[in-house]
Amino acid sequence: MTDSTISTEQTTNEPEPSDSLKAFGAAHKAFRRRAGYTQEQYAPLVQYQPGTVASIEQGQRFPPRVFVERAEEVLDAFGVLKGVYKHATREKGLASWFRQWAELEEQAISLYTFENRLVPGLLQTEGYARAIFGERVPMLSDSEIEAMVTARVDRQFLLNDRPNTAFSFIVEEHVLRRETGGSDFMREQIEHLLEARGPRNVELQVMPTSRGAHASMDGPIQLLETPENEWFAYSEGQENSQFIVDPKKISMLHMRYAKLRSQALTPDDTRSLLERIRGAL
Template sequence: MDSNGDETGSAGTAEGAYDPRRQFAEECRSHRELYPQGPLNQTQLAKLANTSKSTISRVETCLGPIPPDLPARLDQIFATDGLFKRLYEEITAQSFPVHSRRRIELEPKAISISAWSPTVVPGLLQTASYARALLREGDPRASDNEVATLVRARMARQEVLKGTSPPDFSVVICESVLRRNVGGPDVMREQLSALLVHGSRRTTVLQVMPLGAETHGLMDGSMSVLTTPEGPPVIYTEGIRSGTIIEDPSTVRLLARSYDVLTASALSRDASASMIRKLLEA
């Protein structure tokens, strides 16, 4: 599947190998039992974390997904300086194929993300229904539970855009993506509506590349530019079952320039929103 579909897959853990999910469970149990004001039982921790006892129990026994908002709450309760958030990011990264993990690890740290998608709605903007339709077609033999797990992993990625300090996010989507019927009319109506909401955010610039646009330097595939406070920008490109992180400064500069040209050739922010609304009404 294309990079912006972000094909996910299971990641097995060899016996005795470091497992961030197990570490998360152990840290939660340990901090609960060693709470400075006295040991907390699961019910007491659940009350502090504004969740249920059953959720805490599942987290501590590695059963089911971790609610996306729980790590930050645990860090606040236990004053652990981002420990649970970092472990959660590692857990999320492991649910993706090896070639995607570096990008998944960089996204939560990014202060700026720029993306170009010629084939599907980018993973950071997909609705659960749209993601489910893509994943179901990507692996027809996967069970409903497996597909549901992959959808949850994809939705968890989107937390990077929902925090109190989200990255500057620029995205250009080909018009063909908006017209392609993924999952049926109801799924597409929901997805187009979601794009309008995303595009209205102050930290997001969403543009559409019209089908009538001329040849440009990024026609061969999708691309993301990620900038973190820790170093220069890197670029992630991906094919159907492969992906590459590009760090060579000259290549990064060339591709970043191509992205700048792409945004100049795309419809404006307002014109892009207008096109999406017209497609939604139709």
């Protein structure tokens, strides 16, 4: 039986291969063939589908940590796969990266977000999102703005459909005082935040401007935990983004986020502040 393949049409939601992912895929393929397995024979041994194995070997999909650990054991890879995995990254742009992050969000059992630039996407109203995309440079067409607004709003089903997922949001106060889209849109946004913090699994805290310096002056933090208890992080910049799998870096971000929680207003004090901001609009 020959190795299975995945067509371009089947992998359009996956990022373009980076050199490091292709390197991991090539190393994995070499060890698998050395062991005498086809992808179909090998997949059940690591408890993944043959298509997933093919996608990883093509460098199209980031290998989960548990996949790497099982592959090391099944293929007796002498620690080589773990070594290559440490350097695996994707460097192909925000859209591809975010599609992968969005897929993980749908499975997450914990999702932590700190934002100092804008209201987190999962908490944005349609009007707020449209105002954000309307100021994008280079300018977007009306159809592009509508597509992005729709995609952002559609993601928000997570807050209602995943009652067992722990959502934690920390937002800088100045973000909420900026009248993005005008006072009417911002009042609607504040009211939406007050409603969103209702479910027991959603926690919203504001980092007050009076706090001054805090634990994450370096920028936003996004962390999530999968059902397999793996943690991942995601970081965005102006023209780049980074999907973080390094346990040391994730541990550092956890420490920063824990400190942020202690420095931000309590959920009750956050509600009071939001009500004051709404009243001033």
